Amino acid sequence: MSITHKKTEFPQSTRADVLQNPVFVGIEQAILEQRIPPGMRLAENDLGDVYGVSRTIVRAGLQALSQAHLVTLRPNRGASVANPSPREAREVFEARELLEPRSAREAALNAKPKDIADLRLHALAEHEAMQENASGRALRLSGLFHVKIAEIANQKTIAEFIESLVSRSSLIIALYWTKSSTRCDEGCHNALIDAIERHDADEAEDLMRSHLVDIHSALSFGVADKEHKTLKDMLGIDLSN
Amino acid sequence: MSITHKKTEFPQSTRADVLQNPVFVGIEQAILEQRIPPGMRLAENDLGDVYGVSRTIVRAGLQALSQAHLVTLRPNRGASVANPSPREAREVFEARELLEPRSAREAALNAKPKDIADLRLHALAEHEAMQENASGRALRLSGLFHVKIAEIANQKTIAEFIESLVSRSSLIIALYWTKSSTRCDEGCHNALIDAIERHDADEAEDLMRSHLVDIHSALSFGVADKEHKTLKDMLGIDLSN
DNA sequence: GTGCTCAATTATGTATACAATTAAAACACT
DNA sequence: AGTGTTTTAATTGTATACATAATTGAGCAC
Numbered sequence: 001m002s003i004t005h006k007k008t009e010f011p012q013s014t015r016a017d018v019l020q021n022p023v024f025v026g027i028e029q030a031i032l033e034q035r036i037p038p039g040m041r042l043a044e045n046d047l048g049d050v051y052g053v054s055r056t057i058v059r060a061g062l063q064a065l066s067q068a069h070l071v072t073l074r075p076n077r078g079a080s081v082a083n084p085s086p087r088e089a090r091e092v093f094e095a096r097e098l099l100e101p102r103s104a105r106e107a108a109l110n111a112k113p114k115d116i117a118d119l120r121l122h123a124l125a126e127h128e129a130m131q132e133n134a135s136g137r138a139l140r141l142s143g144l145f146h147v148k149i150a151e152i153a154n155q156k157t158i159a160e161f162i163e164s165l166v167s168r169s170s171l172i173i174a175l176y177w178t179k180s181s182t183r184c185d186e187g188c189h190n191a192l193i194d195a196i197e198r199h200d201a202d203e204a205e206d207l208m209r210s211h212l213v214d215i216h217s218a219l220s221f222g223v224a225d226k227e228h229k230t231l232k233d234m235l236g237i238d239l240s241n
Numbered sequence: 242m243s244i245t246h247k248k249t250e251f252p253q254s255t256r257a258d259v260l261q262n263p264v265f266v267g268i269e270q271a272i273l274e275q276r277i278p279p280g281m282r283l284a285e286n287d288l289g290d291v292y293g294v295s296r297t298i299v300r301a302g303l304q305a306l307s308q309a310h311l312v313t314l315r316p317n318r319g320a321s322v323a324n325p326s327p328r329e330a331r332e333v334f335e336a337r338e339l340l341e342p343r344s345a346r347e348a349a350l351n352a353k354p355k356d357i358a359d360l361r362l363h364a365l366a367e368h369e370a371m372q373e374n375a376s377g378r379a380l381r382l383s384g385l386f387h388v389k390i391a392e393i394a395n396q397k398t399i400a401e402f403i404e405s406l407v408s409r410s411s412l413i414i415a416l417y418w419t420k421s422s423t424r425c426d427e428g429c430h431n432a433l434i435d436a437i438e439r440h441d442a443d444e445a446e447d448l449m450r451s452h453l454v455d456i457h458s459a460l461s462f463g464v465a466d467k468e469h470k471t472l473k474d475m476l477g478i479d480l481s482n
Numbered sequence: 483g484t485g486c487t488c489a490a491t492t493a494t495g496t497a498t499a500c501a502a503t504t505a506a507a508a509c510a511c512t
Numbered sequence: 513a514g515t516g517t518t519t520t521a522a523t524t525g526t527a528t529a530c531a532t533a534a535t536t537g538a539g540c541a542c
Contacts, residue, residue: 017307017314044524054497055524060304066258067308073258076503076524091398098343098399157332158339161402285494295527296494317494317533 022051023061031070031081032143032170033136042071042079069168082171086221089172093216096165097209099158100146104192104208106153108201115152119193122148127186139170142185149192149208169215176219184214263292264302272311272322273384273411274377283312283320310409323412327462330413334457337406338450340399341387345433345449347394349442356393360434363389368427380411383426390433390449410456417460425455 018024027047030036047058062079065071072082084092107115122145129138143166150159188211195203259265268288271277288299303320306312313323325333348356363386370379384407391400429452436444 017316056496063301063304064308067305075258078524091396095398155332157336297526319494
């Protein structure tokens with residue numbers, strides 16, 4: 001009944017707990033690599049079978065994914081991979097365009113040699129994934145690059161926001177990506193590393209901003225959500241009969 | 242085994258599910274009103290008794306609170322009210338100083354008469370709570386004011402971030418607040434509403450920025466965390482013997 | 483009296499059983 | 513055949529039981 005009043009000594013590592021949940025980790029990675037599409041149903045029993053855990057663990061994972069906006073949870077109806085609306089997509093990129101240029105600036109000011117080396121290594125891994133035509137892995141690594149910069153900026157709070165936005169971007173790209181101007185990333189990321197290495201804050205900020213605008217403008221919200229596509233197609237077929 | 246592939250029609254209301262959890266709602270409000278202090282232990286059985294639910298529900302609520310940085314979850318050690326470090330406190334306010342001025346600007350551009358009326362009503366409620374010396378309620382309402390502005394700005398994604406930061410601020414204030422310059426809020430909030438009503442974006446942005454800097458600079462990280470205070474006090478008593 | 487060890491207790495981690503709800507199938511009826 | 517209704521199956525919501533780990537406190541040695 002009474003809530004005991006004892007104070008603990010040291011704090012956190014925010015999502016350390018949820019990172020041990022195989023459902024959270026597995027589904028997150030699958031979404032980031034676009035191995036499961038937006039809107040896909042995620043039944044608790046199936047997930048339990050796949051990851052060899054009980055529904056208790058599945059539910060914990062799904063709840064965490066839901067708070068990360070990667071999964072939609074509807075009462076009594078279960079979970080499905082999130083299906084961000086055009087509006088949400090726009091908002092996510094607006095938020096990134098607000099946060100990440102500042103983050104790149106701070107990274108340029110803070111970066112140590114070790115950070116640069118780490119980024120270069122990462123860019124190499126991105127390059128390899130693209131060569132292998134492993135588009136899923138490439139996409140995930142590309143997102144991770146942005147997170148790494150946010151971490152170098154040494155502001156964990158904002159870095160977490162950026163991490164969340166980057167994750168959601170994978171779903172947005174899955175839904176609204178059009179052009180095959182994919183190769184932008186390669187050059188952009190390298191140029192960004194160069195600017196950061198030079199501690200050229202202004203340049204890093206500008207490069208990040210334009211990089212994000214590039215991605216954003218390669219999205220197309222013109223057509224209705226892809227989720228309605230099938231219905232529309234079917235209607236079209238029906239009418240043509 | 243196989244995950245069925247069916248698409249659902251409409252999406253989200255992100256934390257609609259967790260808002261139905263009495264533990265989440267109850268503890269969140271208690272923290273925002275500073276009725277439970279940082280570091281306080283939150284045993285699952287106790288919470289279950291208080292809210293009349295099983296540990297299943299308690300755990301779901303605690304997990305959500307943990308992702309909101311209001312509760313710290315340590316494996317096999319249970320939950321306690323979060324105890325933000327000075328660094329985390331600084332980061333939270335830095336993030337607010339980055340996001341909220343922009344938010345106030347957008348609010349000034351977007352605000353409709355109904356929004357203004359709502360804000361004025363809210364300011365009145367804040368005033369009343371202060372008169373009644375209901376400092377907990379006053380603090381929660383004061384935070385809610387900032388959230389409302391973020392919502393008027395019509396950017397849900399960023400508004401959610403701000404909401405999270407505002408919540409965490411309650412814990413930070415509980416730990417690091419010094420002066421009784423509390424009355425700042427009253428004037429600041431009214432001036433802000435005026436600027437927004439005039440659609441004076443620059444003024445709204447400036448007012449919000451300086452308002453946040455005021456709060457931030459009224460925090461003192463000089464002394465060790467208050468969690469050590471009791472220990473220090475006890476040591477002091479011991480020494481005086 | 484102080485510090486250590488180990489049992490007893492308490493609390494958390496996970497699975498499972500059952501209830502409630504939703505989705506699907508079978509059936510009756512027009 | 514097509515539509516509306518009832519029955520059945522499948523899925524989620526919640527509580528509880530059991531396993532496991534942490535904490536407390538008693539007893540003992542020093």
